[in-house]
Amino acid sequence: MTATSNPLPEAEPQTIPASKLYTSRRVAPLLALGFASGLPLALTGGTLQAWATIEQVSLQEIGFLTLVGTAYTLKFLWAPLIDRYVPPFLGRRRGWMLVMQLLLALGIMAMGLMSPGQSLLPLALLAVAVAFCSATQDIAFDAYRSDVLRKEERGAGAALSVLGYRLAMLTSGGLALILADQWLGWGHTYILMGALMLVVALATLWAPEPELPAQTPRSLSRAVFEPFKEFFGRPEAITVLLLIVLYKLGDAFAGALSTTFLLRAAGYTATEVGTVNKLLGLTATIVGALTGGALMAKLGLYRSLMLFGLLQALSNLGFWVISVGPHSVWLMAAGVGLENLCGGMGTAAFVALLMGLCNREFSATQFALLSALSAVGRTYLAGPFTPPLVEFAGWPSFFLMTVAIALPGLLLLRWRRRDIERIDAAGV
The missing domain is CATH 1.20.1250.20 (MFS general substrate transporter like domains)
Structure with a gap:
């Protein structure tokens, strides 16, 4: 393909x-x-x-x-x-x-x-x-x-x-x-x-059993090696793996030091940040995930990934507004709430993509590997590189950069549109 x-x-x-x-x-x-x-x-x-x-x-x-x-x-x-x-x-x-x-x-x-x-x-x-x-x-x-x-x-x-x-x-x-x-x-x-x-x-x-139970691997050797052979035998394998790393990368960079930004740079108290991040942020994430899950049934996988990915990227501008705007708890709550709402929508579509990529015979191994790969951007890119980017550019410019960091994943998604649609149609 x-x-x-x-x-x-x-x-x-x-x-x-x-x-x-x-x-x-x-x-x-x-x-x-x-x-x-x-x-x-x-x-x-x-x-x-x-x-x-x-x-x-x-x-x-x-x-x-x-x-x-x-x-x-x-x-x-x-x-x-x-x-x-x-x-x-x-x-x-x-x-x-x-x-x-x-x-x-x-x-x-x-x-x-x-x-x-x-x-x-x-x-x-x-x-x-x-x-x-x-x-x-x-x-x-x-x-x-x-x-x-x-x-x-x-x-x-x-x-x-x-x-x-x-x-x-x-x-x-x-x-x-x-x-x-x-x-x-x-x-x-x-x-x-x-x-x-x-x-x-x-x-x-x-909980019910699957409607079409998958075959169990005939041997442990097949269970260990066949998931890799099957996945990498797909023509779109490498670009899909890259998409998994890139899709939520802008979101990961924006959130890597968000608490530090709100406390140290924006000057909000720990109580204000805790209340907004934990209560409003959690609520917004849940609402976003539920809304995204419902919309996916209407939009399909590709359209959902693209729409939610765009919203996810643009929502990082909420942190930019906080960094340049007046000190206001309501402004901070709006920015954090919007970012979590769109992030929740993106997460629903992203997890659906991971599920769609798994062959049912090897779904335990393939999902474990794909989910581990999805943490690469957050752990090995956003974590180490956010501090030097902030020191180099300052907080306002950094949050604008996170929007740009999200764009390669969306461009890759657009390029591999037929692959995503085929995955969605076939239920791989």
């Missing part, structure tokens, strides 16, 4: 009411499953570090706790096992999800029986095990979502997953800190979070 191949007429997307789209038997369970996916992350990360800080654990030891989450970045290494082996119950994906959710519930509750001040090493090792189970659940969940959704449901499925994940982060992050400090104490809070994981695991029992 090349850019010079005969043009394909773009398939007309099915127009489905948003209410019906989000209540579909295939889509609705993804809210709870997304919640289950997001719940353990803070409990082995920021919340655990807060607990250790309260119990006067040394700063050096708390620093080592940041290594607990390494499993999330390495999960592609054992993803082929999830493709190859099938539990004897609940099917190829849900079986793995349920096993991991039960282990997570037990592991999180067991963490509540320990104390970082008295048994830091055993607690840290248990947290590593919890993070491993959580990353494995993510592998199975991402594959299940790719397998079960019809193409017109991918945007809505991505949006509900994002909503569930963000709500879980609020629950195991902010709410857990409040419960631990004001009501239950740290141990009982972790036990409560483990019990909550048991409750949301019921969604795995409710």
